Amino acid sequence: MKNTSVIIAVVYHSGYGHTEKLASAVTNGAKKHGAKAVMYSVDGSFNEWEELEKADAIIFGSPTYMGSVSAQFKAFMDASSTNVFYPDFKWKNKVAAGFTVSASQSGDKSETLSQFSIFAAQHAMHWVNLGLPPANNSSKGTNKELNRLGYWLGAAAQANADEGAEVAPPQADLLTASHLGERVAQVTAQLKAGQESMAS
Numbered sequence: 001m002k003n004t005s006v007i008i009a010v011v012y013h014s015g016y017g018h019t020e021k022l023a024s025a026v027t028n029g030a031k032k033h034g035a036k037a038v039m040y041s042v043d044g045s046f047n048e049w050e051e052l053e054k055a056d057a058i059i060f061g062s063p064t065y066m067g068s069v070s071a072q073f074k075a076f077m078d079a080s081s082t083n084v085f086y087p088d089f090k091w092k093n094k095v096a097a098g099f100t101v102s103a104s105q106s107g108d109k110s111e112t113l114s115q116f117s118i119f120a121a122q123h124a125m126h127w128v129n130l131g132l133p134p135a136n137n138s139s140k141g142t143n144k145e146l147n148r149l150g151y152w153l154g155a156a157a158q159a160n161a162d163e164g165a166e167v168a169p170p171q172a173d174l175l176t177a178s179h180l181g182e183r184v185a186q187v188t189a190q191l192k193a194g195q196e197s198m199a200s
Contacts, residue, residue, distance in 0.1 A: 006035040006188050008181070009052050012061030013042045013073040017165030018101045019063045022157055025174040026059055026099055029181025035188070037181065042076040049083045057095035057188040058125070059181065060116045064100045067108035069115055077119055089124060095188045096120035097128040099155035099177055101169055106149075113153040126191065129153055131183050132176070146176045155180040 008030045014020035023039050030037035038055075040048050052058060062073035069077070084090045098116030100109050117127050134150030135141055141148075149156050157173035159165075 006033075006057070006185055006192060007055045008035045008037040008057045008059060008185060008188065009055040010037060010039045010059045010061065010181075011042060011052070011076070012039070012099075013063070013070050013076070014061075015063050015065075015070060015072075018157070018159040018169055019061050019099075021165045022099050022101055022155070022169065022174065022177045023061050025177035026061065026155070026181035029178030029183075030059075030185040031181075032178070033182045033185035033189070035185035037185070042073055044072045044075055046076050046079060052084070053090050055094065056192055057097070057128075057184050058091065059184055060096065060098040060119070062100055062112060062116075064102040064107050064109045064112040067111045069100075069112050080119075080123070085123060092124040094123075094125050095128055095184060095191065096123075096125035097154055097180055097184045099157070099180060101157040101159050101173070103159060103161035105158055107158070109149075109151065109156045110153065113151065113156065117153060126187075128184050128187050130155055130176070130180055132179060143170065144172050146172060146179060148172050148176075 012023040027037040062069040100112040132147040135145035136148040155177045157169035159168035
């Protein structure tokens, strides 16, 4: 079910360009499913709250620094308590999802994805998981498979610390991020169609 009326906001912070590259892949994945997807960079301040109110889904993205979202993304989260949460609960029933990247294979990325999901729950949003089985976990597996790092809660990528965004994250991680964007667009379209059907 493709639905061009679905609006998806991809809100992210990128320290060295790797997360921005993932955000672009997520955005393109959502567009594949016919959604209107727009990227919003967070860098310590954010003034596009009204645009996020118009979105049907918000996908959060941040690098994982020291087992957590970046300080810049945390500032966005904290600012939402007065700009979104209180007193109107403006994101209630929107769809949410998340993606992250770190230099290490693990890098405690699950902590960042969990942080996103709790943040979404605090705003009464509907969390969408990655929807892919873990890959690259057998003798026949390779680093070219989607979800090669084996995450469930969202899209996770790895970028070597000594490589810039022109070469990292690898293609498999970008395709995984694209899959997340497409999945969110599909789920959002389904929910929106259901809501419109109930209202008619």
